[in-house]
Amino acid sequence: MTALVLAADEAWAHVVATQPYYTFRSGLPVERLPHGSIEEAQRDAAVGRSIRARLDAVDPAGLTADDRNTFALLEHLSGDWSMAEESWWWRFPVAPYQSYELALYGNQVLQSFSPAGPADVDRYLSLASDIAAWARVAREKLAAQGKRGWGIPHAALDGFIATVRGHRDSAGSWLRPDPRRLGPADRGKLADGAEKILAGEILPEFDALLGYLSGPLETTGRTGLAQYPGGEEAYRHLVASNATFAITPEEVHQLGLEQVAQLGEQMAEVRAEAGFDGDELAYRRVLEADARFHAAAPGDVEATYRRHLRVVEPVVDQWFRVLPKAPYEVERLDPALEAGMSFGYYEPPNQQTPVGRYRYNGSGLDTRSQINAAALILHELVPGHHFHLARQAEDTSLHPLRGQVAPMALGAYTEGWGEYAASLGFEMGVYADPWDRYGAYQHQRMVAQRLVVDTGLNLYGWSLERAAEYMTGATMESPRQVRTEILRYSTDLPGQALGYRLGWRKLWLLRERAERALGAAFDVRDFHELVLGAGALPLTAVEANVDRWISGATRLT
Template sequence: MAQPTDPLADELWAHLRRTQPHFALHAGEPVTQLPRGTHEEAVDAAALGRRLLAGLDRLPGSAAGTSTAAVVRELAGQLAGADEDYWWSFPVAPYQTFTWTVFGQQVFRPFTFATGDDVKRYLSLVNDFTRTVKAARTKLAGQADRGIGLPRPALPGFLSTVRTQRGAAAEFLRPAESRLADLDAAARGELVDGVDRLIVDELLPAFDRVLTYLDGPGARRAVDGVGLGQYPGGAEAYRRLVRQYATYEIDPADVHELGLAQVERLTAQLAEIRREAGFDGDETAYRAVLEADPRFHAPDAEHVAATYRRHIAAIEPRLDQWFRVRPRAAFGVQRLDPELEAGMTFGYYEPPIATNPVGRYRFNGSGLADRAQISAAALIFHELVPGHHFHLARQAEDATLHPLQAQGAAEFFGAYTEGWAEYAASLGFEMGLYTDPWDRYGACLHQRFVAQRLVVDTGLNLLGWPEDKARAYLASMTMESPAQVASEVLRYGTDLPAQSLSYRLGSEKFWQLRRTAERALGSRFDVRDFHEVVLGCGTLPLTAVERNVDSYLNG
């Protein structure tokens, strides 16, 4: 049945499908344009956000309180600030250019050619990609003019990323001859000549202008630190980002203190596990023992995959005791494409789509000599089951949800998406999946790694921490290699400020709501019912999840 919020949700969902190709693909629609990364696009998005907020304010009270309205209001609020927030992300950072790689994987490589219209659409998309690279150069200069100079510690990574993207794009934009068999000779010639012209005359020079800027004016105007707080207006921009990722009000200073307290608690838990194991040395000595143990270092990527599959096999028989509904889509693990591994610390969950109907954890199989596997159980429970797959695949299958919720909202509500996954991984303790002391130690290490993000992210972006202080603190909290530590610090301070907070802030909110439900219901509490309350409505801002739990307890 139609709801008063549907026209607003429809308009927002149409905007997402039109401007972000992966949403169109998930909806089974052809991609007709790519985002160009210009300030003009951000201005248009902000105007849409303000118009949607005004539309929500005109709805009757009953409609304004629905889950769909909560999603529209939160997303519209984010859009409404897009023009101002535009300047606070560096377009050539590894996590920002990840979308360029996704264009290659999801748009260009699978593109099928049957008619001349397909050729014209493909050439238009190549032109859009070229304009995106051009816009990156324009944005970098505009940032410098506003006092947002490039962070010098990140420059080598920016340069490496752009060079890699330059080579990859020139390859994936040229379709293989085998894909052109259905085109007549004229259309095939138009496509091949058109792509070559755009690459040689437009795209490669655009990449080169970005590289020249990074090496020249960008380097000369670079600043020595990392973090938003070093720039004029940066502290306030960071506060907005914290609210955006948390989807509820919380002061960044309180986030920092929460992180310190949780790190202290988890450090004590790790010490207790070491004592139970009969080890009387400190954590540094124990880490050396673990790092030297071949059980925690996979010799190759297939061994990594086999470890994940072993943990999946352990949890599968227990899932029905904790969840009333499972996703219909199958799930599994697969290594990342090589061009992605250098710029990503771990990996990501790839939800099922029509052309690839299996939800997968795409893991980083490189650098295994320096990549400890002791937290593999917690990681796969977070990334796959009962974490991202039980959330994202299930809601995509729910025909009662507006597609804005089923397919769109998860990308924007990190505290729900990543918070649920962290909460799901922590269920392993009560599900009896961490009875092995090694897995238990690894799970606590994983939790502390996520908790330290509250400390380091706020330290870098609000409290003026230098990069070396952040690296030293993070290194003391993890078994990751120095290279991985450096990658994480730059992720917090230059690539995605505040995004990493969503993991722990979200999981804390889920646990807070669960403890509230347990106290209120006592012996009547059923964890499967609680999980239905927080999962059954799809992705929501956490303020709306809290309202739903209150209704469940008082209904």
């Protein structure tokens, strides 16, 4: 085996061993749930250093095109993993997005567990105890962060408490395994053991965590990484890691200001085209009151999405040579999940459900504008996430690290492609109606303002009030959604939201570079195949692939 294959195999083995989502998807038994401890971070860092040492033995110049892509992914992952011990301190374990995986473990691993014998019963009870360990480690970590000057912002505290309380309340439903394959004795051991762990370990640890959050923890009146010791350096790392190419927070902030202003001008042009002579705020009130932009029922939401898809479908082969084999569909979310989601999500096809689905939010329709529906469905389905994620799932030649891990780990590619795909609607004829064009610009500006607000909060020390004022002026989001977003940027996932617009911009810059270099020989279908055919990659690798294609070193078949 080559050093590159050994490095990829080591990385994949580490992911399967430490991340239950991938263990579960691989059909292997989950032996342990993560606790979120510093020791786990140290193990991640050790694996990262080991992989980087393997890569040092590889000469990139001698690699095939496909191996160069694998090398680039391993460089990115190993770089992030090598920083795991340092970055452990930068994240509050009880923040909503940071602790989301705990609910995933409870629902996916514990609730669906179907033990077949005594060994499975013991494994299940050990996994149940891991839930209690997570709560204990979270409390210990918060205390350690406080001693380092990393106090929880007051503004985020209520949300953190609500998140922990939600996990506590859900724990009882997680501990309901299917005992039908067990004999009477093992069934009794399972039921008794689960009840004892719930009452004696899980609930007491969660109560202790809630008590800590309500009592002696260190807090701060500010938000954002800039306030903390080493916070600026942490944020600079997060920006580069999420972008997957070299860019500074200062450059991101300036880019955001310019793009928000440009999109504002484009929206003004559409208002003038529609014959409206008032300002944006007045136009916003008109849109909010117009029944055309509010669905009366969930079925109307679906009908709007399908109408836009019907415009794309007849012309999509003019932009793409290869289409996913899997069909796609629009389907409402489980109503029980809708309160916690702004819009919805794309669900890739799998063996059980071989259809890519956009699961949309059908609640709160009286306040949920549909003016950006065209841009949203292009982002989520055609030619957005479905064209990327379904194709990547269908490519069995990819190493599982690239086929499964890369799309989740590389948000600038995955979400950047979704944004780029939505912007294709202008040239594909989807936004011929001024209302849809206005909604598409509005959608883009919502994403672009993140470049300003995320950096404002985490680098320049903006207050929540200043961030909320800026975001309110650049979006049509409700005050509640604005607050949720800015807390996400500043206290939960700093830097993560930048990938959407940065990825969009990088893909367009690369396309324009290829168009200039190739002139009449440029075919947009070739460009799209070059970007999509290899699957998710760091954008530095995408750029290198485009440059080799321009130079003639890479030929598409």
